[in-house]
Amino acid sequence: MKKMINLLFFLASFSIFSQEKTVNDVKNNVENTISNATEVISITKILTIVVVIILTWGLMKLLDWFFKNLVKNFNRHRLKILRLQPIVKILVWTLAIYTLIITLFNPSAEAIYALMGSSALALGFALQDIVKNIFGGLLIILDRPFQIGDRINIKGNYGEVVNIGLRNTIVNTLDDNTVTIPNSAIISDSISNANSGALDCMVVVNLWLPINVDVTQIRKIVEEAAITSRYLNIDKPVTILFFDHFDDHAATKVLVKAYVLDARYEKLFEGDVTEASKKAFIEVGIYS
Amino acid sequence: MALLEKIQYSKSFLYKLFDIEEKKQVSVIEEAEEKIQLPEEYLERFTLYPIQNKEFLKNREEEFKSLEKAYENWKIVKSPLLVVDEPGEGGTSLLHASTYIYPNAKILETNQSIDSYKKLIGLLTNVLRISEEFKNLKDLEKFINASLEDEVIILENIERLFIRRIKGFDLLEDFLLFLHATKNKIYWIISINKYSFYYLNRVKFFASHFPSIIHLEPISKKQLKVEILDRNQGYQMVYLKPNKISKKIEKQLKKASTEERQNILEDLFFKNMSAFAKGNISKAILYARNSAYNVKLKTVFIKPIHIKRVDDLSLNELFILEAIFQHRSLSIKELNIVLRNSDRQSRLSIEKLLERELIRPTSTVNGKTQYRVNLMYLDILKDLLRERLNRKFR
Numbered sequence: 001m002k003k004m005i006n007l008l009f010f011l012a013s014f015s016i017f018s019q020e021k022t023v024n025d026v027k028n029n030v031e032n033t034i035s036n037a038t039e040v041i042s043i044t045k046i047l048t049i050v051v052v053i054i055l056t057w058g059l060m061k062l063l064d065w066f067f068k069n070l071v072k073n074f075n076r077h078r079l080k081i082l083r084l085q086p087i088v089k090i091l092v093w094t095l096a097i098y099t100l101i102i103t104l105f106n107p108s109a110e111a112i113y114a115l116m117g118s119s120a121l122a123l124g125f126a127l128q129d130i131v132k133n134i135f136g137g138l139l140i141i142l143d144r145p146f147q148i149g150d151r152i153n154i155k156g157n158y159g160e161v162v163n164i165g166l167r168n169t170i171v172n173t174l175d176d177n178t179v180t181i182p183n184s185a186i187i188s189d190s191i192s193n194a195n196s197g198a199l200d201c202m203v204v205v206n207l208w209l210p211i212n213v214d215v216t217q218i219r220k221i222v223e224e225a226a227i228t229s230r231y232l233n234i235d236k237p238v239t240i241l242f243f244d245h246f247d248d249h250a251a252t253k254v255l256v257k258a259y260v261l262d263a264r265y266e267k268l269f270e271g272d273v274t275e276a277s278k279k280a281f282i283e284v285g286i287y288s
Numbered sequence: 289m290a291l292l293e294k295i296q297y298s299k300s301f302l303y304k305l306f307d308i309e310e311k312k313q314v315s316v317i318e319e320a321e322e323k324i325q326l327p328e329e330y331l332e333r334f335t336l337y338p339i340q341n342k343e344f345l346k347n348r349e350e351e352f353k354s355l356e357k358a359y360e361n362w363k364i365v366k367s368p369l370l371v372v373d374e375p376g377e378g379g380t381s382l383l384h385a386s387t388y389i390y391p392n393a394k395i396l397e398t399n400q401s402i403d404s405y406k407k408l409i410g411l412l413t414n415v416l417r418i419s420e421e422f423k424n425l426k427d428l429e430k431f432i433n434a435s436l437e438d439e440v441i442i443l444e445n446i447e448r449l450f451i452r453r454i455k456g457f458d459l460l461e462d463f464l465l466f467l468h469a470t471k472n473k474i475y476w477i478i479s480i481n482k483y484s485f486y487y488l489n490r491v492k493f494f495a496s497h498f499p500s501i502i503h504l505e506p507i508s509k510k511q512l513k514v515e516i517l518d519r520n521q522g523y524q525m526v527y528l529k530p531n532k533i534s535k536k537i538e539k540q541l542k543k544a545s546t547e548e549r550q551n552i553l554e555d556l557f558f559k560n561m562s563a564f565a566k567g568n569i570s571k572a573i574l575y576a577r578n579s580a581y582n583v584k585l586k587t588v589f590i591k592p593i594h595i596k597r598v599d600d601l602s603l604n605e606l607f608i609l610e611a612i613f614q615h616r617s618l619s620i621k622e623l624n625i626v627l628r629n630s631d632r633q634s635r636l637s638i639e640k641l642l643e644r645e646l647i648r649p650t651s652t653v654n655g656k657t658q659y660r661v662n663l664m665y666l667d668i669l670k671d672l673l674r675e676r677l678n679r680k681f682r
């Protein structure tokens with residue numbers, strides 16, 4: 001009986017002791033977890049994230065506004081200014097992300113390498129297209145096949161580049177349509193650039209005339225139509241070319257190659273030269 | 289550039305950068321009411337007219353030397369001379385005063401466009417005192433080469449011979465052919481406006497016709513000051529504090545005695561005037577005239593004027609101004625031709641520019657009204673054309 005009582009007493013005390021230990025362990029674990037969690041997600045850190053994001057967003061908006069006004073007020077240097085815009089914006093984003101990582105995690109070099117390795121793998125599978133576009137965007141900015149303000153033809157869309165983003169490039173066509181083209185598509189396609197960073201660009205005006213025209217007279221008319229146009233960049237040459245065509249019916253094709261003072265007036269220049277030439281052709285009896 | 293102007297410029301630059309609207313100018317009507325009418329006797333001293341005598345034309349020694357040398361060259365190589373000047377720079381005065389080199393020189397000047405062969409032949413026969421009538425320039429050329437003795441002709445503003453339109457260069461080109469054909473008999477001295485020269489040089493390689501070209505140099509600040517002081521002779525000049533002044537000068541003025549104060553304000557006035565005129569005598573005269581605030585008996589009160597900025601012109605208005613620059617002056621009809629505009633469009637734009645005093649009307653001999661750029665805005669408008677129309681002229 002005495003043995004039994006001792007055993008019971010032993011079991012009861014063991015059970016109480018083990019419960020107390022478990023409770024203590026659990027308590028310790030919870031305390032540790034909370035302590036770790038507060039270390040990782042502290043109010044200070046949350047505030048830091050919010051402040052950095054708000055500041056970055058605000059800075060982006062400020063930059064957009066600032067560049068827009070620079071372009072408006074310093075028209076002559078428009079393209080140079082616009083060239084800077086995507087570079088500055090990417091720098092700001094990079095700085096913001098860097099600040100967040102350093103402030104929140106302060107990772108060691110090994111941790112960064114490990115993170116980069118694993119995230120590259122994960123991103124490679126999950127965000128394949130986005131990553132392609134981002135690298136495409138970086139390539140466009142570094143390689144510079146075109147700049148904001150250039151007039152390009154990509155995948156049949158001809159117009160002015162209005163924005164080069166990390167994912168997409170936006171082109172405003174001559175019909176005032178906004179075309180968004182993924183950067184990955186741009187780097188894998190051929191692009192024609194009409195002005196390559198210059199304010200002016202060459203405009204080719206096509207004029208069709210009867211086959212038997214007096215080319216000397218026509219040359220004089222179209223050349224003067226170009227050099228008297230208000231939109232002409234007078235610092236660059238005007239070239240006139242003649243071609244005979246015998247496709248459906250015989251005709252003389254006249255090409256007027258001249259530079260417009262600002263790529264934005266390309267179509268106005270083309271129209272002006274065509275209109276003036278046509279009036280002169282009617283005057284001399286080439287058109288009736 | 290004066291400190292005050294630098295500050296003003298920086299302020300405007302920052303305003304422009306951040307797209308902040310500057311304070312609006314006082315309305316034109318108010319300004320007109322505030323303006324005190326000055327006596328005619330005083331204003332006449334500031335009338336712009338060409339000087340005829342070398343003795344009165346200061347600071348042009350280098351140009352006179354070049355003109356003498358060019359004439360000596362013509363005697364050997366028979367090459368014509370081109371003088372490139374800016375409106376108001378004194379090109380006409382230089383050419384008129386240069387007649388001491390060739391006293392029998394005939395001056396052909398016209399304030400209207402020469403738009404037909406008949407008009408040109410008429411002017412040439414008139415100046416050469418030829419009584420015969422000629423159907424074309426070729427006949428006149430033959431007559432000159434066959435019967436005329438050596439002559440010197442000064443033809444001013446050759447830009448009057450072209451109009452920016454299809455077939456608008458024919459007369460000018462034929463005249464250049466005539467000039468080359470008669471250069472053995474006639475020493476041609478041609479003058480052209482700087483902007484017309486820039487345009488014609490680009491589109492028609494104009495300069496290549498002239499082995500000798502003289503570009504007028506800006507007149508020194510010292511000489512400009514002398515010219516203005518001369519025009520105020522007999523009047524006591526009292527300098528008033530301008531409306532806009534830097535704090536530094538404001539402090540200097542507070543500390544200074546009355547005499548010192550006048551010296552500071554005098555320096556400030558002439559500094560502002562030189563910065564505005566940039567060596568252009570007519571602009572300096574206009575600046576001084578517009579700065580004359582009041583005249584009482586024999587005392588003139590001078591308050592430096594502030595030239596307002598112009599940066600809100602439309603593209604069409606800029607094209608109109610450029611066309612006027614290229615032709616020196618244009619009538620509404622000519623403007624319609626040059627810009628391929630309708631009459632109504634041109635009139636409306638001209639009215640707007642007139643209201644802002646950027647251009648001013650002038651009457652020709654036959655009573656037609658032509659419009660030319662207001663000299664007070666010459667540089668501002670040239671800068672605008674450079675900036676907005678991507679033109680590369682100096």
